Amino acid sequence: MATKFDVAAYSFRKKCPYVSKDLLHWFPGHMNKGLKQMQRKLKSVDCVIEVHDARIPFTGRNPIFTNTLTGAKPHILVLNKKDLTIRSLLPKIKDQLTSEGVQNVIFTNSKDQHCRGLKSLRPRLVDIIKNSNRYNRSEELDYSVMIIGVPNVGKSSLINMLRSRNMNIKHALPVGAVAGITRSVMTKIRINNDPKIFMLDTPGILEPSVSDIEMGLKLALCASLQDHLVGEEIIADYLLYWLNKHGSFKYVDFMGLEEPCDDINKVLVTGSIKLNRVRRTRDFDGRIREVPDVVEVARTMIRAFRTGELGKILLDIDLLKRDDRQENVLA
Numbered sequence: 001m002a003t004k005f006d007v008a009a010y011s012f013r014k015k016c017p018y019v020s021k022d023l024l025h026w027f028p029g030h031m032n033k034g035l036k037q038m039q040r041k042l043k044s045v046d047c048v049i050e051v052h053d054a055r056i057p058f059t060g061r062n063p064i065f066t067n068t069l070t071g072a073k074p075h076i077l078v079l080n081k082k083d084l085t086i087r088s089l090l091p092k093i094k095d096q097l098t099s100e101g102v103q104n105v106i107f108t109n110s111k112d113q114h115c116r117g118l119k120s121l122r123p124r125l126v127d128i129i130k131n132s133n134r135y136n137r138s139e140e141l142d143y144s145v146m147i148i149g150v151p152n153v154g155k156s157s158l159i160n161m162l163r164s165r166n167m168n169i170k171h172a173l174p175v176g177a178v179a180g181i182t183r184s185v186m187t188k189i190r191i192n193n194d195p196k197i198f199m200l201d202t203p204g205i206l207e208p209s210v211s212d213i214e215m216g217l218k219l220a221l222c223a224s225l226q227d228h229l230v231g232e233e234i235i236a237d238y239l240l241y242w243l244n245k246h247g248s249f250k251y252v253d254f255m256g257l258e259e260p261c262d263d264i265n266k267v268l269v270t271g272s273i274k275l276n277r278v279r280r281t282r283d284f285d286g287r288i289r290e291v292p293d294v295v296e297v298a299r300t301m302i303r304a305f306r307t308g309e310l311g312k313i314l315l316d317i318d319l320l321k322r323d324d325r326q327e328n329v330l331a
């Protein structure tokens with residue numbers, strides 16, 4: 001069982017692994033171009049929906065959005081992938097965001113047709129737009145909404161799901177588990193008929209420079225950066241650090257360990273046996289030898305976090321301003 005170990009019995013690292021900021025920086029040409037396209041299109045939208053990952057509600061939102069895109073129009077923050085985080089903490093997250101000035105927060109799972117947050121999004125959107133000053137667009141009967149956010153948070157999936165829910169039309173936009181699937185500002189996609197609501201998909205855009213290493217590592221763990229740019233072993237090491245720090249020990253069984261361990265090399269080597277991830281190499285004397293494929297094991301460990309196999313996790317749990325925030329770390 002994952003909970004049989006007592007976190008107090010171990011002296012785990014207290015500090016986040018050090019990583020060069022260069023590894024956590026990703027601002028390719030399509031992001032720069034996309035941002036400019038988005039700024040140009042802003043005039044013709046009624047509302048901006050910012051999608052972010054519910055595992056990091058207080059971390060990694062792009063400040064460029066706040067400064068240039070969301071200030072000018074009504075704004076809804078959709079915290080997506082709620083299925084991967086701790087359900088009981090959602091109300092506290094919402095309260096904290098509200099106290100920080102984010103008025104409209106909705107939690108969604110864009111892979112679930114029956115998600116309550118998805119159901120509530122359309123009426124909420126219509127309400128917010130109706131009650132807003134539409135400036136140059138007051139004559140328009142159609143509603144136009146821009147979907148923005150950092151890469152891989154589920155922007156395209158959200159549009160697809162709304163479209164198939166409301167109009168019974170199957171998926172229109174490409175989605176994928178790696179960052180950077182949507183590369184340019186797309187044509188408008190209709191997601192509702194009465195009233196006509198159109199959504200504008202956009203490429204995920206990161207901050208041009210990393211302001212905080214742990215924030216960059218959290219974004220990497222949530223796949224907002226491409227894994228190979230950061231390094232799979234580095235991402236796995238941050239994951240291990242986080243899991244140990246928070247007494248979340250499902251990884252112990254998953255990696256075939258006897259007890260929690262804070263050394264990523266040992267974890268990956270042991271994991272290579274449990275997960276059967278070995279590489280064949282030829283020795284200097286010509287003999288074939290099997291060696292642990294640590295990069296592949298790191299990938300498997302990261303994937304297990306991303307699919308929820310290592311537990312439902314709120315990576316920002318330390319940023320929750322509540323005395324009782326530690327009570328539900330283990331889901």
Ligand SMILES: Nc1nc2c(ncn2[C@@H]2O[C@H](COP(=O)(O)OP(=O)(O)OP(=O)(O)O)[C@@H](O)[C@H]2O)c(=O)[nH]1
Binds near residue numbers: 155
């Ligand atoms: N578990 C879970 N996975 C989701 C959810 N929404 C999207 N995904 C997955 O997350 C990955 C990214 O989804 P996309 O819709 O391509 O994300 P995006 O924000 O459009 O990504 P970019 O276009 O690269 O910026 C895909 O593998 C989706 O299947 C969700 O609510 N829960």
Ligand SMILES: [Mg+2]
Binds near residue numbers: 157204
């Ligand atoms: Mg996309």
